[in-house]
Amino acid sequence: MTHFVVIGAGQAGSSLVAKLRTEGFDGDITLIGGESVPPYQRPPLSKAYLLGEMTKERLFLRPEAYYADHNITLKLGTRAVGIDPAAQVVTLNSGEELHYDALALTTGAHPRELPARIGGSLENVFTVRDLSDADRMAPAFKAGARALIVGGGYIGLEAAAVAKKRGVDVTLIEMSDRILQRVAAPETSDYFRTLHESHGVKILEGIGLEELLGDSAVTRARLDDGTILDLDFVVVGVGIHPATILADAAGLAIDNGIATDTFGRTSDPHIWAAGDCASCDWNGQRIRIESVGNAIDQAEIVACNMMGQNKPFVPKPWFWSDQYDCKLQIAGLNLGYTEVIVKKGDGQSHWYYKHNELIAVDAMNDPRNYMIGKRLIEAGKSPDKAVIADPNTDMKALLKA
Known part of the structure; x- marks a missing residue:
């Protein structure tokens, strides 16, 4: 029996295995996820879920029973620790080895963290990427608390909006000359700066973080202009980097993520990649498109191509952000x-x-x-x-x- 293995149980992984079944694949499918919960939506983590407007169960992309009902082996709380492309074997942290006929990597990305030398390892310093991050952060978002948001991209701005809705006193710092500088025009930066300042967020642009201070938990921050802020918590939103460690160790080509061709295939003919971890060609540039829409579209094309359909992936980038x-x-x-x-x-x-x-x-x-x-x-x-x-x-x- 043909066995397809998918490493990474996020939006891309869930979309990929579902598409395999709707396209008629009747072989074995194993979906490996490092978290203890079934695949879920990530965008609401920093918005509706953090605000308490969405329950954990409503985050799930599909009921857990869906996977068993469709004969998909869902291995939760499990990590792949090695890939042997020559033998076509994946090794799990339990020591179990899985042989695959085709393998898909939908490993996503990791948030960039502040270095420990400047206080990044203190308690109440949060990043926003998975469910455990949101659960850990939620108690800090209470009226009267003082927060520092590091990074003026969409994640930082969304966190600032949620914090203000909860009555938190918010200061946001952006090292670049303006918020959203990497992803948007000055006109869009101006729009969102005005929006946040109208809600009481203090935005400091062209200013970086020198150090977070505190014995075990963060209590203050020193900015690079000498300003000292008294704090109760910090949210770090300074971008993500693709999860490529497994792919790199397996000898796959890495170029701004796991390099894929027009069909989503990696440099190994039996291994595919989709979602935030995968890079593709866009008008002669190798890019990654970090969005839910792309994760779904790319994963579904990969599912079809794992079955031999040879459909080219044509990116159609679209994104969204909710703030206030x-x-x-x-x-x-x-x-x-x-x-x-x-x-x-x-x-x-x-x-x-x-x-x-x-x-x-x-x-x-x-x-x-x-x-x-x-x-x-x-x-x-x-x-x-x-x-x-x-x-x-x-x-x-x-x-x-």
Whole structure:
């Protein structure tokens, strides 16, 4: 009997094994997950779940019974510690060895942590990546507490929004010149800076962290401009790095993650990769797309290709972030943009152009223009910039042009 093994029981891993079954694969499937709970949604961890608005069970992508019902062996609380590509064997931390006919790596990514030498190992210094992180953080988010958020990306801003909703006094620091500098235009940075400051978040840009202080738990922070902050907890949101240790040890090609070809195959013909751990080609650049949508799309294509369907993976990047009553939706990738057109209406949207080509849209409480922008980008259509800027333009008509 053919045996497919999937390492990593997150969004990509769960999507992959489900797709194998819906596509008619009738062989053995084993899904290996390091956590003790079945695959679950991660985005709500830093939002609805942390706010107490979503129960743990509602996080689960599928009921645990789904896996048994579909003859999928789900190994929870289990880690793969080695891969032997020549023998096509995965070794688990229990010592068990699993032979595979095809292997998929959906190992995700790990949050970047602060070094211990500057206090990163003190108690009440949190990162946000998995369920245990959220459970550990939740008691700290109480009215009157004082928090430092390190990092002005989307994770840091979402944590700041949740903390303010809980009545926490929040200071957010960003080492770069502005928040969201790595991922968005200054116009989007300005929008979210104004939003957070209107809710009472103190944002300090161009300022880094020198040291966290405290005997066992953090009590103060010293910033690199000499400022001392009294604190009750710290949330670190300074990015993630792909989980490639297993792949690297197995001799697979690593290039900004586990390098995959058009079909999701790694440098080994029997091993595939999908999700945050995998890099793919995008217009001549090797990129990773860190989003739920990409994890699902890439994993489902890999599932089909593990069955020999040879379907190319064409990335269709889209992202979202919820902060206060603002829903940010992003379509496309803004890499190399040369101009941004700001469009205001019921909401606000920012249209990224690379010379005359529309490459991305940021939409804040503007779902209609988000969907129009997404469809234009996917269709390869680039309306004239003056047309986008014109408040009287019938945006929907652009889809028929």
